[in-house]
Structure formats: structure tokens, C-alpha cells
Amino acid sequence: MFEAAARHLSFTAAARELRSTQSAVSQQIRTLEENLGLPLFERIYRGVQLTEAGQALFVGVQEGFATIDRTIDRLQHRHRHPHVNILTDFSFAAYWLMPRLPRFREQHPHIDVRIVTNQGVLDWRxxxxxxxxxxxxxxxxxxxxxxxxxxxxxxxxxPGFLQQHGPLENLETLSEAPLLTLTAEQGQSWLDWPSYFEQLAGTGYLGSSELTFNNYTLLIQAAIAGQGVGMGWRGLIDDMLDSGMLVGLQDLRLCTPRGYGLIDARPDSPGEAKRAFQEWVLACAEGMRVE
Structure with a gap:
């Protein structure tokens, strides 16, 4: 009743809105003032006006109602629009997921996709x-x-770097080039330059890299800028190879049994949004293999 009376500055108008009586509203306000030990309204000719305490309380009540309205709207929106929360790393999000995501949203405009990214070892649990x-x-x-x-x-x-420093036809000439390194300080299982040289040549690379990054996006930007040779993962850098922004040394490629996997983080919580996204991701990956 207080909010209605403060908004209308009239006990009579508040009673009309609340389908009550003027005396009932007046009594409720009087009880509230007694409990607070503060006057909230000043009775004036043909109405009331807020005291300083009443104005402060009115602002607080309005803010509280606004918070409640936003929360209800958010809950209703969540109910109306199924959503799926995706955890992945910066590289996959930037170079694989984001270019393809518009297609998913075209097919499933009612599903909200929320992407959480991080770098390093990610524990979905x-x-x-x-x-x-x-x-x-x-x-x-x-x-x-x-x-x-x-x-x-x-x-x-x-292409400019290759023209200036090439040809890079074998591991020996590659080892003499400035290499761009992605750190694996958190125990990531992807390849690094030492393990790359070890698996291809049986010997570790003993040179020093000119630039080291903890973010693959920055490393790729450095490679595009001609600052060195980076390690490119197929599936992530395909568009840049196709456009000619980067040149891949195909004769020096290496495959391992590892790779990106699709993990159901909540197998006991099925849902339309999750199922649709899983099927779409698997179909995209299958399309890559067909190509």
C-alpha cells in the first residue's frame, strides 16, 4: 500500500487502485510509520506529500520492484527460450565455432547460445x-x-615471410627460422615445437623462439604479420590458408591421435537445446571430413 500511496500522493487514489478503502490504506500507513518510528507522509489539504524519510523509502521500494521485474522477465525469457551453455578455449571459439555459429542460429533461432571461453586446461566438471x-x-x-x-x-x-626466409623445405631450415611458440604452462596436451621436432626427426629442437604467447589468437596474428613461423592446427586455420593470409608447409605436417572432442558435461540433464547443438556440431565436423 505504501508504494501506491507514495506514487499517487493520495490515500484515496491508492485505495481505488488496490480495491480497498481510504481508511484501510490510512491505517496501514499509520501502522508502518509506528513500526519505523518515522513519519512517511505529511497530511496536507486534499492529499499527502512524502517526508524526507518517505521519499527515501519510496526510492528503495521502487528499486526493489524494478529488480523483481527484471528477475521475473529474465526467468520468463529463459523459460520461453531454451539455452545451451558451451565451454571451450579461445582458439576453437574464435577460429572454428564463431564463423559457423550463424548457421546454427539460422536453423534454431529460438535457442540461446552462451559461450564460456578460457585458455589452458579446462575442467567442465x-x-x-x-x-x-x-x-x-x-x-x-x-x-x-x-x-x-x-x-x-x-x-x-x-607469404611475405616465406618469400623472405624460404624456402622452408625441411626440418633443418625450419629450425633456423624464428618460431612463434604457444606456451603450455598448464599442462595442455597439444603439440609444441620440441615435441613436434621429436616426433618428426627423433631429436628435440634446441633453438630459442623469438616470440612466445599464451594466446593462440595473438600468435596467429603475429604469423600473419610476418613475424615468424607458427604451428597451425588444421580445423582452426583452414580459412586463413584458403584465403592466402597464411601459407602452410604441407610437407612438414604431423598428425597425432589427439584432437577436439565433444563432451556432454551434464549427461543426466537432456534437453532440446543441448541435443540440437550436439547434432549440429557433429554434422559440421562430418562435413569437414567429407571436404
Whole structure:
């Protein structure tokens, strides 16, 4: 009753809105003032006006009602629009997911997609997510996690860099070039330069990289800018190879059993949105293999 009386500055108008009586509203306000020990209204000719305390309370009540309205709207929106929460790393989100996501939204305009990104080792068990798309080792993939695409890496650089420093036809000439390195400080299982050289040549790379990054997006930008040779993962850098922004050294490519996997983070919580997104991601990955 207080909010209505304060908004109308009239006990009579408040009673009319609330389908009550003027005396009942007046009594409720008087009881509230007695409980607070403060006058909230000043009775004036043909109405009331708020005291300083009444004005402060009115502002607080309005803010509270506004918060309640926003919360109700958000809950109703969530009910009306099924959603799916996706956990993945920066690289996959930027280079694989985001270019394709408009197609999913065209097919499923009623589904809200929420993407949570991070870099490093991501534990979906501690996140409020429905699906995790993560780089997985052999053991995780062998447990039944669908593999979207296998780890296939090849050195990549800008056309200008290759013209200036090439040809880079073998591991010896590659090892002499400035290499751009992605750190694996958190124990990530993807390839790095030492393991790349070890698997292809049986010997570790002992040179020093000129630039080291903890963010693959920045590394790729450095490669495009002609600052060195980066390690390119097929599936992530395909568009840049197709456009000619980067050149891939195909003769020096390397494949491993690892790769990106599609993890159902909440298998006990099925839903239309999650199922639709899982099917769409798997279809996209299958399309890549067909191409």
C-alpha cells in the first residue's frame, strides 16, 4: 500500500487502485510509520506529500520492484527460450565455432547460445555448462567422447615471410627460422615445437623462439604479420590458408591421435537445446571430413 500511496500522493487514489478503502490504506500507513518510528507522509489539504524519510523509502521500494521485474522477465525469457551453455578455449571459439555459429542460429533461432571461453586446461566438471568442446588426449577420446577432428599440425607463415626466409623445405631450415611458440604452462596436451621436432626427426629442437604467447589468437596474428613461423592446427586455420593470409608447409605436417572432442558435461540433464547443438556440431565436423 505504501508504494501506491507514495506514487499517487493520495490515500484515496491508492485505495481505488488496490480495491480497498481510504481508511484501510490510512491505517496501514499509520501502522508502518509506528513500526519505523518515522513519519512517511505529511497530511496536507486534499492529499499527502512524502517526508524526507518517505521519499527515501519510496526510492528503495521502487528499486526493489524494478529488480523483481527484471528477475521475473529474465526467468520468463529463459523459460520461453531454451539455452545451451558451451565451454571451450579461445582458439576453437574464435577460429572454428564463431564463423559457423550463424548457421546454427539460422536453423534454431529460438535457442540461446552462451559461450564460456578460457585458455589452458579446462575442467567442465567445475563449470555451469551443458557441453564442453575441448582439446582431448587419447585416453579421453577412447572413453567414448566423439572426436570432431584429429590433431593435424603444420608450420604456417605469411607469404611475405616465406618469400623472405624460404624456402622452408625441411626440418633443418625450419629450425633456423624464428618460431612463434604457444606456451603450455598448464599442462595442455597439444603439440609444441620440441615435441613436434621429436616426433618428426627423433631429436628435440634446441633453438630459442623469438616470440612466445599464451594466446593462440595473438600468435596467429603475429604469423600473419610476418613475424615468424607458427604451428597451425588444421580445423582452426583452414580459412586463413584458403584465403592466402597464411601459407602452410604441407610437407612438414604431423598428425597425432589427439584432437577436439565433444563432451556432454551434464549427461543426466537432456534437453532440446543441448541435443540440437550436439547434432549440429557433429554434422559440421562430418562435413569437414567429407571436404
Amino acid at each position: 567445475t563449470q555451469e555448462v551443458d557441453i564442453a568442446i575441448l582439446f582431448c588426449d587419447e585416453r579421453t577420446l577412447a572413453s567414448g567422447v566423439p572426436q570432431l577432428f584429429q590433431e593435424e599440425v603444420l608450420p604456417v607463415c605469411s
